[in-house]
Amino acid sequence: MSAPTQPDIAIGSNSTSASFASDAVENPAIAVENIVKRYGAFEAVKGVSFSVADGEIFGLLGPNGAGKSTLIRMMTTLVPITSGKATVAGFDVAKDPDAVRRKIGVIPQALTSDPDLTVEENLNIYAKLYSVPRAEREKNVAEVLEAVDLVKWRGAPVKTLSGGMRRRVEIARGLVHNPHIFFLDEPTTGLDPVSRIAVWEMLDKLRKTRNLTMLLTTHYMEEADKLCDRIAIVDHGKLVALGTPLQLKQNVPGANVVEVHFDRETEQWKARLEKLEGVTSVQSESAGFYRVLTSSGSKTTMQLVELAASLGETLTSLSVQNTTLDDVFVHYTGRQLRDEQVKASMASWAMLKRPGDPQ
Amino acid sequence: MNRMFAIVEREMRKFFRSPVLMIMSLMVPILQLIIMGNSFGGKITGARVAVVDYDHGPQAVRIREGFDAIAVNIKTFTTVEYTDENKAREDVRTGKVDAAVIIPAQYSRRVYAQDAPRIGLVVDNSDQFTSGSLESEMQALVDALTAPLIQPRVATSIALQIVELYPYVNYMKFLLPCCVSLAMYISVMIGGGMLYIDDKARGVHEGYLVTPITRLELVFGLNIAGSIKAVLAGISLTIIGSLTAGLGVIFHLESDLELLAMIVVTSIAFNGMMFLMMVRVDDPLVPRAMFGILNVLLLYPSGAMYPTIAFPAWLRAIAVIDPFTYAVHGFKAILLKDGGFVAIRYDLLFLFVFGIGTLLVATPLFKRTL
Numbered sequence: 001m002s003a004p005t006q007p008d009i010a011i012g013s014n015s016t017s018a019s020f021a022s023d024a025v026e027n028p029a030i031a032v033e034n035i036v037k038r039y040g041a042f043e044a045v046k047g048v049s050f051s052v053a054d055g056e057i058f059g060l061l062g063p064n065g066a067g068k069s070t071l072i073r074m075m076t077t078l079v080p081i082t083s084g085k086a087t088v089a090g091f092d093v094a095k096d097p098d099a100v101r102r103k104i105g106v107i108p109q110a111l112t113s114d115p116d117l118t119v120e121e122n123l124n125i126y127a128k129l130y131s132v133p134r135a136e137r138e139k140n141v142a143e144v145l146e147a148v149d150l151v152k153w154r155g156a157p158v159k160t161l162s163g164g165m166r167r168r169v170e171i172a173r174g175l176v177h178n179p180h181i182f183f184l185d186e187p188t189t190g191l192d193p194v195s196r197i198a199v200w201e202m203l204d205k206l207r208k209t210r211n212l213t214m215l216l217t218t219h220y221m222e223e224a225d226k227l228c229d230r231i232a233i234v235d236h237g238k239l240v241a242l243g244t245p246l247q248l249k250q251n252v253p254g255a256n257v258v259e260v261h262f263d264r265e266t267e268q269w270k271a272r273l274e275k276l277e278g279v280t281s282v283q284s285e286s287a288g289f290y291r292v293l294t295s296s297g298s299k300t301t302m303q304l305v306e307l308a309a310s311l312g313e314t315l316t317s318l319s320v321q322n323t324t325l326d327d328v329f330v331h332y333t334g335r336q337l338r339d340e341q342v343k344a345s346m347a348s349w350a351m352l353k354r355p356g357d358p359q
Numbered sequence: 360m361n362r363m364f365a366i367v368e369r370e371m372r373k374f375f376r377s378p379v380l381m382i383m384s385l386m387v388p389i390l391q392l393i394i395m396g397n398s399f400g401g402k403i404t405g406a407r408v409a410v411v412d413y414d415h416g417p418q419a420v421r422i423r424e425g426f427d428a429i430a431v432n433i434k435t436f437t438t439v440e441y442t443d444e445n446k447a448r449e450d451v452r453t454g455k456v457d458a459a460v461i462i463p464a465q466y467s468r469r470v471y472a473q474d475a476p477r478i479g480l481v482v483d484n485s486d487q488f489t490s491g492s493l494e495s496e497m498q499a500l501v502d503a504l505t506a507p508l509i510q511p512r513v514a515t516s517i518a519l520q521i522v523e524l525y526p527y528v529n530y531m532k533f534l535l536p537c538c539v540s541l542a543m544y545i546s547v548m549i550g551g552g553m554l555y556i557d558d559k560a561r562g563v564h565e566g567y568l569v570t571p572i573t574r575l576e577l578v579f580g581l582n583i584a585g586s587i588k589a590v591l592a593g594i595s596l597t598i599i600g601s602l603t604a605g606l607g608v609i610f611h612l613e614s615d616l617e618l619l620a621m622i623v624v625t626s627i628a629f630n631g632m633m634f635l636m637m638v639r640v641d642d643p644l645v646p647r648a649m650f651g652i653l654n655v656l657l658l659y660p661s662g663a664m665y666p667t668i669a670f671p672a673w674l675r676a677i678a679v680i681d682p683f684t685y686a687v688h689g690f691k692a693i694l695l696k697d698g699g700f701v702a703i704r705y706d707l708l709f710l711f712v713f714g715i716g717t718l719l720v721a722t723p724l725f726k727r728t729l
Contacts (some may be wrong), residue, residue, distance in 0.1 A: 076569050078729045098571050106569040110562030114369060116376040121369075128365035129570040157376075173566070 028087075029054045029181050029213035030075065035084035037070050037237075044070045046237040047084065052215055052230075057207060059228035060217040061325075063333055067237040068217035069109060072185050075215070076106045089180055102130070105174035109185040113169050115159035119150055122158060122169060123176050130177035144172040147209070148202060164195025171202065175210070182206075184216040188223060200226055221325035231325075235333045248328045253280035256297030257321045260304055262288040263314035276303045283330075288316070293327065362572045366580025367587070374550065374588055384549055384592050385599070388542040392600055396531025403492040406436035409447040409459035416467025418504075422460075422478065425500045435496050451481050458482045458493045528695055531604040536690030537663030539596045540625065540683055544657065546592035547629040551585030552637050552646040560643045565729065574727045582630050582718060589626035597622065601694065608694055617700060621689045624707050627714030628682040635721040656681075663687045685709045 028051035037045040045067045052058040060068045073079040075086050077097040086093040089103035113122045120141060127137045145151045148168040153161065158169055167187065174182060187203070188196040200223065206212055218224055224231050225245045233241040233248075241248055262269060265288040273282045278295040285291055294300040297320040308315050374380065410426065412419050423438070430437045439456055441447040447459035461479035469476035480497050482490035558564055567577060597618055601609045608614045636653075637646060660667070660674050661683035667675055678684045689706035692698035700707075 073729060078565065078568055080728055101569060101571040104569070108562055108565045108569070110565065112562045112566030114373060114563060116373045117369065121372060125365050125369045126566070126570065128368070129362050129567065129572050131361060131571070 027054065028052055029056070029089060030058070030215060031085075031087045032071075032075065033085045035071070035074060035086055036082045037067075037074055037079065038082045044237055045074070048234070048237075048239045049084075050232050050239060050242060052213060054213055055207070055211055056229045057203075057214045057216070057227050059224040059231040060215065060234055061219065061221070061224050061231050061329065062217075062234035063219060066234045066333075068234050069185055070237075071234065072183055072215065072217055076104060076183050077101055078106075078108075102177075103180050105177070105179035105182045107170045107174045107182075107184045107187055109189065111166050111170060113158045113166065113173055116157060118155050118157055119145070119161070119169050119172075120154040123172055126173050127176045132177050140176050140178065144175045147175065147206060148172045162195070164191050164198060167191060167195070167199055168202065171199070171206075175206070178210075180213065182212045182214045184214065186217055186219070188218070188220060196220075196223070203227060221329055225325045233329065233332045240332045241328070245325060249323045249325065252323050252328050252331045253293060253295075255323060256294050256300070257323060257327060258292040258294055258297055258300050258304065259285075259317070259319045259321065260290050260292065261316040261318070262290075262308070263316050264288065272307060273304075276300055276307070293323070297321075360576075362570070363576040363580040363583070366567070366572070366577060367584045370550075370581070370584030371587065373554075374584075380549055380554075381592070384546040384588075385542055385595055387545055388538040388596055389599060389603070391541065392531060392534055392538040392603060396529070396534050396604065399530045399534075401530070402433075402435070403489055404434045406457040406489060406493060407455075408436045408438050408493065409441040409450060409456045410438045410462070411441045411444045411447050411459060412462045413444075413464040414462045414466040418467035418470040418476070419462045421504060422462060422500070425503065426460075429496065429500070436493065448481055451483055454483070457489055460497070525696060529604075532606055532695060534663075535600045535604050535606065535694055536687045537658070537661075538600055539593055539622075539690050539694075540661070540663065540686040541658060542596035543589040543593045543622070543625055543686070544629055544654070544683070546589045547585060547626070547633045548646065548650055548653070550588040551581075551630050551633045552649075553643070555581065555585075555634075555637055556640055556643050556646050559641060568727065568729065574725055575722065577727075578634075578718070578722050578725050582634055585630040585634070586623075586626040589629055590622055593622035593626060594619075597690075597694075606694055608697060611697075613699070614693055614697060617693045617703060618690070620700075620707060621686070621693065621703060621710075624710040624714065625682070625686040625689070628686070628710040628717075629714075631714040631717030631721065632682060635717040635724075638721045638724045639726075657683045660684070661687045682710055682713050685713075 030052040032051065033049050034047045035045060035049070036043065036047050048067075048071060050058075060071060062068045070079060074081050075088055075093060077093055077100055081094050088100045091099040091103070093100050113119075114125075117125070123141045123144065124137065127140060132140055141154075142151075145154055148171055150165065150168055150172060153165065158166060161169065171184075171187070174184075184203075188199050191199065203214065203216075204227065207214060216223075216227070228245065230242065230244050231248060232239050241251070243251065260273075269288075269290060270282050270284055273279060273290055273292055276292075276294070278300055279292055280295065281293045283291040283293075292300060292304075301318065301320055304318065305315070408426070410423065412423070426436075426438045429435055436457065438460075441450075441459065444459075444461055447456070447461070450456045451459050459479075459481040461481065463477065463479070466476055466478065468474075478501070480494065482493060484490045572580075598609060601607075609618070636649070640646065656677070658664075660670065660677040661681050662678060663683065667678045667684065670678065685706040689703040689710070692702035692706070696702065
């Protein structure tokens with residue numbers, strides 16, 4: 001993996017998307033410059049810029065309807081770009097889409113393998129669609145089946161496989177023509193935790209063994225944290241933060257999170273907690289339960305205990321944690337629930353709802 | 360080319376993995392052939408006719424002997440004795456009997472006196488088929504009664520001699536060209552319409568679109584696969600239907616080649632039409648909703664059920680551009696008339712041009728992106 005020419009800098013929500021142009025890497029596998037997607041008057045992607053280094057796993061993180069899928073669809077030639085420029089494997093996506101398609105493997109959000117066909121038949125048909133020569137086809141299919149651990153299921157109809165196995169078939173399908181760059185749109189959505197971890201391990205192994213550059217979208221923070229070298233947070237069609245998971249966490253005010261549960265809820269707790277030294281924000285989770293972002297977890301904990309004792313209040317529970325990507329995500333995208341109608345209208349513009357899509 | 364054949368391969372594998380689909384596309388036309396073939400076009404038997412005899416003379420007895428002959432021979436109707444004309448009329452109206460024959464008083468005398476003898480027939484004309492059959496049977500009987508006992512040596516009246524070119528065509532045979540066309544239409548509707556939109560909605564096409572396959576390869580791959588499915592349905596129904604209806608034309612090689620040509624061009628035409636209609640559709644409900652409407656719009660104006668020359672002008676205009684018209688005409692020309700290539704050349708030409716034309720229009724409409 002070639003290192004970026006400039007250190008990654010996480011930029012807060014006040015910054016404009018154009019600021020991320022400074023993130024340019026030398027000979028990037030993927031470069032996106034001020035890319036825009038408009039559907040009529042609605043702007044799904046609003047001038048996003050970033051680049052992905054060769055061999056890097058890059059995560060696009062964002063809430064539902066943020067524009068992640070539209071972004072990935074533009075980069076994979078599925079949706080025309082309204083303005084801006086996207087280059088994948090050195091080819092302009094708008095001008096030379098066929099060259100891009102030959103270099104990339106794509107795992108769309110939906111399960112696109114044919115359920116009536118066997119695993120091997122699906123892979124063979126896709127190898128033919130990528131014009132993989134007959135001699136190589138058999139070898140490639142065997143290799144990808146081995147890589148996704150589905151050798152003994154090669155003759156099974158896809159419809160008989162579990163959700164996790166079907167997702168592995170999708171991954172194998174995307175790799176059957178030996179792509180250099182791999183796009184995964186929410187690869188673990190709908191999977192149980194065990195299957196999800198299996199997919200993570202598999203993707204990590206594939207990156208190492210096949211020297212793949214990966215761009216994945218997800219709304220699982222843990223997935224982004226474990227898999228990605230760098231993460232871009234997208235919200236309302238804009239890039240609101242970009243950096244390594246560590247940088248993003250460090251950039252959130254407050255290095256620790258103190259979770260405290262008071263026996264008795266009063267209206268004053270939030271204001272009292274905000275006054276404590278080092279506290280940057282206080283979130284009320286439920287009755288008497290607060291999540292406190294602080295620069296010093298130990299100091300805040302002591303102050304909290306003293307405060308409760310002086311007021312004669314009882315603490316039901318108290319814990320200190322390091323800042324997680326959840327905190328980063330909430331910090332940049334806010335805590336308000338997204339209007340489902342807005343989401344639905346965006347989805348109808350950006351993509352069709354399909355059976356199997358996440359709700 | 361390989362990419363196009365990969366699409367065809369996928370479609371055909373899927374088709375053969377779902378035998379239900381294949382069976383369903385044949386089931387409706389076969390059922391239609393058997394049920395409609397046996398229910399339409401048959402002869403009336405066992406109708407009940409009331410006889411009110413006010414005459415009781417020798418000529419009335421001749422009429423009743425004629426009725427008895429009909430009842431035991433062709434069995435079109437049996438008679439029921441009535442004494443009151445009004446009661447007989449009422450029973451025709453309420454459906455207790457199908458018709459009533461009134462033999463008026465003085466009928467025999469009028470026959471002998473050659474004084475305009477008449478007998479009355481009361482029919483329920485809300486059922487045109489039954490009343491028509493009874494009327495024609497009664498007319499034949501009256502003609503026989505009117506005919507002189509000794510025929511003159513020189514015929515003085517004009518005779519119409521009817522020559523039938525083909526052996527008797529029962530309704531099941533008549534219906535077979537329609538059923539073959541219908542089987543192909545259903546196959547195209549399911550295989551080329553519903554499955555195409557379902558695949559689109561499920562994201563299978565999204566998988567295709569990220570590969571380097573060209574628009575033309577994708578369109579042709581999908582259409583070749585759709586046409587193959589329709590050809591298989593057409594061949595299956597031609598064989599099953601011919602055997603069921605008792606047509607031996609399929610045992611002649613020349614006719615088989617003509618039928619194959621008709622089946623292939625009909626498949627291309629139907630598939631092109633369906634692809635053009637579905638090329639921009641994304642909602643899986645649309646082809647399902649269109650199924651019945653299209654069936655009525657295409658099948659009935661085609662002349663499959665009723666001759667197009669009996670249609671009003673606007674319906675004839677639909678028939679002219681309806682590929683079903685040419686498919687039904689072509690299949691009829693081979694299956695029922697053994698007309699050869701000469702009889703089907705314009706059908707072949709229209710269907711081929713229609714199929715290619717619709718595909719040429721649909722191709723630029725096909726979106727290579729989502």
